[in-house]
Amino acid sequence: xxxxxxxxxxxxxxxxxxxxxxxxxxxxxxxxxxxxxxxxxxxxxxxxxxxxxxxxxxxxxxxxxxxxxxxxxxxxxxxxxxxxxxxxxxxxxxxxxxxxxxxxxxxxxxxxxxxxxxxxxxxxxxxxxxxx
Numbered sequence: 001x002x003x004x005x006x007x008x009x010x011x012x013x014x015x016x017x018x019x020x021x022x023x024x025x026x027x028x029x030x031x032x033x034x035x036x037x038x039x040x041x042x043x044x045x046x047x048x049x050x051x052x053x054x055x056x057x058x059x060x061x062x063x064x065x066x067x068x069x070x071x072x073x074x075x076x077x078x079x080x081x082x083x084x085x086x087x088x089x090x091x092x093x094x095x096x097x098x099x100x101x102x103x104x105x106x107x108x109x110x111x112x113x114x115x116x117x118x119x120x121x122x123x124x125x126x127x128x129x130x131x132x
Contacts, residue, residue: 002070006098006105013091016078018098018106022066029098031078040076043067048076056080075099079110 010017014033040048050057079095095110
């Protein structure tokens, strides 16, 4: 079992950068959106792609081998819709999530743990208003 930590370095229009520390070694996981291809890069090596014009894959299962010959399995999810609610005018992806089999390393924005399901929020509010 390897020790792993992650931090979000950059969340900008068409790109996300994540710093990974795996057993004390630093690695960079990048997501880039092109015109017709999205790609996930691990230490500048392409590990996953998604192509298309409109609907592209946003959940990537990554099987990565580090330079120290450690096999790492990750699930990388990205909500590619632009998050306009930060009032900055930048079209950043709404959410980013990176998980191992044990735990979530990064959960940010619309894919974060504090984001409840919208229907559930409405249902809870209705139940409280009615007094059930």
